[in-house]
Amino acid sequence: MSQNSSSPSLSRLSALIGPVVVTLSLVGLAYVFGGVPLQKVLYVYQRSRLHWPDFDRLAHASVAVHIHLGVACLAILLGALQFALPKGTGLHRVVGYFWLGLMWVAAISSFFLRSINHGQFSLIHLFSVLTIVMVPRIIWLARVGRIAAHRKTALSLYFGGLVVAGGLAFLPGRLMWSVFFN
Template identity: 40%
Template sequence: MDLAPLLDASPAIRLHAFSAIAALALGTVQLVAPKGTLPHRTFGWLWSGLMATVAVSSFWINEMRWFGPFGPIHLLSLYVLWALPMALLRAHRSDIPRHAAGMTGLFYGGLVLAGLFTFWPGRIMHEVLFGG
């Protein structure tokens, strides 16, 4: 593993990647830790901030252009920016099953599944993990 390709990338890519890595780690803790506690709510807000950072920072990453400066991943970012506040609102309204489903979906779809595509040959995270 060599972090040089990531450390040499643009500031937007570094912010995006390190926020996603932090969100993946914290999200994993959130999935297994007790729910409804003060730490769960505190870390949940932190995780939500990281997810928003991942989504917003993606708009400055334009390597896969399909629609002007945007690619298909930006549709996922728009979805995250809509689904995240919806899931938070459901927690606020004590609709815990839908809150849990929304947050779990964001974790697996917005981080795990989307993250797997970052290891595609030719992408920076592929270089980090497998070399150039």
Template identity: 35%
Template sequence: MNWEYFTQVSFAIQVHIIVAFIALTLGIIMFVRRKGTGSHKVIGRVFAVMMFLAALSAVFIREINEGRFSWIHIFVPVTFFALFETFYYIRKGNLKGHKRAVKGLFFGALLIPGAFSFMPGRTMWMIFFA
């Protein structure tokens, strides 16, 4: 791992990486643990905050497209929408909708863009493989 590269990227990228890895860890924990428990609710709330911070920090990451948003920024509104759905459905008692929204949040707003971040030349590629 190239920690020197991590220390040289912008603060927004550093925050983004840290909260995304925390969200990834919490998401995996939530998928393997029993649902509906007190710890599930606490972990879920922290996961949601980390996803919100990941999406928010992504808004300030614009190094690869001359200061403009790039195609990967489409995952920012996807994340915000999935977060809204997650809380909306659980408040309404719709467990199926909640489960679908959380899976969409985890896979569609965390794993898929996360996989793209490991493309050669991108920051995660440079940190892990350069």
């Protein structure tokens, strides 16, 4: 009996392993192909100090940055709320559609943010392409009743598109880095 009761949690854990491996691989590729050696990044982190946020840096940012940052922050909060809500309800659907819309706007707006690669697209834009593909897939998976795949894809999008890509925004030299670190 205890073996059956631990099976669902083991199933949930194994469902997250794939997205975590893919996410870590993408982060590794960003370091390798991003033109910044990992040793340099670690050196800068060791020498940096956290300070009170300098919102003046954001005030002088472009409209695309404001849109991207605003919808990404809302998507983080709404996605966390979605995890806590009961699944399969009308509220879950409404919040889900709104969250997916925010994710899509964040992905589209990211194509206007190209300062880290001399005006060109960078590897972080792969998250944006992946988001644009995954948003309709998440809807389709729910509509055809493939709920486990729907859940796994939505979790992957949340962690890959918001947590990891958002974490990459805090690399040295990026705007969010300068807002919080010196």
